[in-house]
Every structure is written in structure tokens, then in C-alpha cells.
Amino acid sequence: MKIGEASRQSGVSAKMIRYYESIQLLEAAPRHDNTYRDFSGDDIHTLRFIHRARALGFSMEEVAKLIGLWRDKTRSSRDVKAITNAHITDLKERIKTLQGMVSTLEHLACHCHGDERPNCPILEGLGE
Amino acid sequence: MKIGEASRQSGVSAKMIRYYESIQLLEAAPRHDNTYRDFSGDDIHTLRFIHRARALGFSMEEVAKLIGLWRDKTRSSRDVKAITNAHITDLKERIKTLQGMVSTLEHLACHCHGDERPNCPILEGLGE
DNA sequence: GCTTGACCTTACCATCATGGGAAGGTTTAT
DNA sequence: ATAAACCTTCCCATGATGGTAAGGTCAAGC
Numbered sequence: 001m002k003i004g005e006a007s008r009q010s011g012v013s014a015k016m017i018r019y020y021e022s023i024q025l026l027e028a029a030p031r032h033d034n035t036y037r038d039f040s041g042d043d044i045h046t047l048r049f050i051h052r053a054r055a056l057g058f059s060m061e062e063v064a065k066l067i068g069l070w071r072d073k074t075r076s077s078r079d080v081k082a083i084t085n086a087h088i089t090d091l092k093e094r095i096k097t098l099q100g101m102v103s104t105l106e107h108l109a110c111h112c113h114g115d116e117r118p119n120c121p122i123l124e125g126l127g128e
Numbered sequence: 129m130k131i132g133e134a135s136r137q138s139g140v141s142a143k144m145i146r147y148y149e150s151i152q153l154l155e156a157a158p159r160h161d162n163t164y165r166d167f168s169g170d171d172i173h174t175l176r177f178i179h180r181a182r183a184l185g186f187s188m189e190e191v192a193k194l195i196g197l198w199r200d201k202t203r204s205s206r207d208v209k210a211i212t213n214a215h216i217t218d219l220k221e222r223i224k225t226l227q228g229m230v231s232t233l234e235h236l237a238c239h240c241h242g243d244e245r246p247n248c249p250i251l252e253g254l255g256e
Numbered sequence: 257g258c259t260t261g262a263c264c265t266t267a268c269c270a271t272c273a274t275g276g277g278a279a280g281g282t283t284t285a286t
Numbered sequence: 287a288t289a290a291a292c293c294t295t296c297c298c299a300t301g302a303t304g305g306t307a308a309g310g311t312c313a314a315g316c
Contacts, residue, residue: 114209
């Protein structure tokens with residue numbers, strides 16, 4: 001199967017498929033007649049895995065580790081869970097940071113008239 | 129005042145101060161003896177403004193707009209509030225996305241034993 | 257057999273905000 | 287005078303992705 005079809009079936013852009021190959025996240029696909037890549041059903045499976053892991057916010061580095069574990073039938077689920085839990089912790093921290101921003105901003109915004117007048121507590125808050 | 133001192137007083141790294149100057153977010157500081165930049169108290173004020181706005185997650189583009197409004201004494205607070213509200217909306221969307229990831233991940237992780245055994249619902253979920 | 261369009265290839269550049277480092281000049285304190 | 291601390295510019299790297307250009311290939315219709 002050519003790269004366009006692989007892209008359609010996996011949801012990963014052709015550009016990114018080539019990129020994943022270049023960083024060795026994906027084994028180099030054999031070339032059909034020495035120019036076009038030829039993907040297998042297995043490749044699609046891997047691409048879908050990557051796609052889902054990325055959608056869950058895992059970094060490429062984490063995805064690489066997860067793929068390693070996924071392929072290793074003798075893995076311990078402990079290792080997978082550790083990566084996942086670390087990622088969850090990271091996500092929660094980011095959420096907290098963003099929520100802090102929102103609450104500060106809402107606090108500033110709720111005192112701002114938002115009309116023609118130049119007086120603005122938001123700018124005052126930023127300028128102190 | 130030299131760039132190191134400006135950095136200390138504003139919380140913005142010297143590297144970033146130069147960068148802000150290069151993208152014209154900041155007026156080019158006069159040079160002391162034709163090589164060292166010479167910052168004023170006003171510059172520190174602006175740098176602090178930028179620092180706080182960045183800490184609240186505003187993009188550089190938004191910061192540039194906010195500085196423009198901050199300097200313009202005839203601005204309408206409406207414009208400031210519009211930028212702020214758009215940013216709040218954006219932040220909330222990002223929070224929702226991250227929360228979605230967390231809830232999916234927690235769902236997967238809670239079924240994973242996290243022990244020596246290779247069986248792992250997390251990897252199964254990613255591989256489908 | 258030829259043209260056209262859809263597809264593939266590589267290679268390079270851009271993003272966004274930030275940091276690192278090199279190579280070299282200046283100032284300040286000892 | 288020397289050393290440490292500072293400044294300058296310039297180039298490179300990040301992470302994951304998209305864009306584009308220049309060129310090769312394949313498939314379908316004429």
C-alpha cells in the first residue's frame with residue numbers, strides 16, 4: 001500500500017509518516033520499485049497506535065517507549081503504567097497552570113467595563 | 129542600566145530582552161558607549177508588563193497588541209477586554225482537551241494491574 | 257502512444273519562544 | 287596587570303508539524 005493510502009487508513013499525514021520513519025519510530029518501509037514506500041497492515045496498526053498515543057498527549061519520546069513495550073511480549077504492565085501515570089501527573093500540572101491563568105484573567109476582566117472608556121483594570125493589573 | 133540589571137529587575141532573561149528588541153516589541157535601547165545597551169526605568173516597566181502577560185499565557189502577538197493599547201491613552205477598554213476574553217476562551221478549550229486526555233488515560237490506567245505481568249489494558253487501548 | 261492528473265520522492269524552510277554556546281570586546285575590582 | 291564578570295553578535299537547537307519546490311512515476315482516457 002502506498003503512503004497516501006496508509007495516511008488515509010491511519011489518520012497520520014504522509015509527511016509525518018516519513019518523519020516517523022526518519023527518526024526510527026517506524027521501521028523503514030520497503031520500497032515498491034525502489035522509489036515508492038510499500039506499507040503493510042502491520043504498519044497501519046503501528047501508525048494508528050502512534051496516532052492515538054499522540055492524541056492522548058504523549059510526547060514522541062514516550063510514544064517510542066510505549067511502542068517498545070507494546071512490541072515486547074515479555075514487558076511488565078508496571079512499566080506501561082508508570083509512563084502513563086507520569087504523563088497523567090504532567091497533564092494535571094498543566095491543567096492547574098492553565099486554570100490559574102484563567103482565574104487571574106477572569107478576576108481582572110470582571111472589573112473591566114469593556115466600553116469606550118480607556119480606564120482598564122486589566123492593563124493596570126498587567127502594568128501594576 | 130545594563131542588560132543584566134534590567135534582566136534581574138524585570139525577570140526577563142537578557143537573551144529574551146534582546147529578542148524582544150529584535151522583533152520590535154521593545155524600542156531599541158540606546159547604547160551606552162556604542163556597545164552596551166542602556167535601559168531606563170520605563171523599559172523595566174515594559175519588560176515587567178511583558179513578563180506578566182506571558183505568564184498569563186498571552187501569545188507574543190497578543191502581548192504586542194496589549195502593549196499598544198497600554199501605551200495608547202485613548203484606547204477603549206472594550207478592545208482590551210475582547211483580547212482577554214478570547215484568550216480565556218482559548219485557555220478553557222485547552223483545559224478541556226487536557227481533561228479529556230486525563231479522563232481517558234485514567235480510565236485505561238485503572239484497569240491496568242501495574243505488576244510483573246505483560247497483560248496491559250493501556251497498550252490494548254492504544255492498539256485497539 | 258501521448259497527455260493529463262494524481263501520486264510519489266527528496267530537500268529545504270518556517271513555525272514559536274526560548275536556551276546554548278562560541279568568539280570576541282569591555283569594564284571593574286584586586 | 288590580570289582575572290572575573292559582563293557585554294556584544296552570530297549561529298544552532300528544540301518539537302512536531304506544515305509548506306513548497308523540483309522532479310520522478312503511474313494510471314486512465316484519448
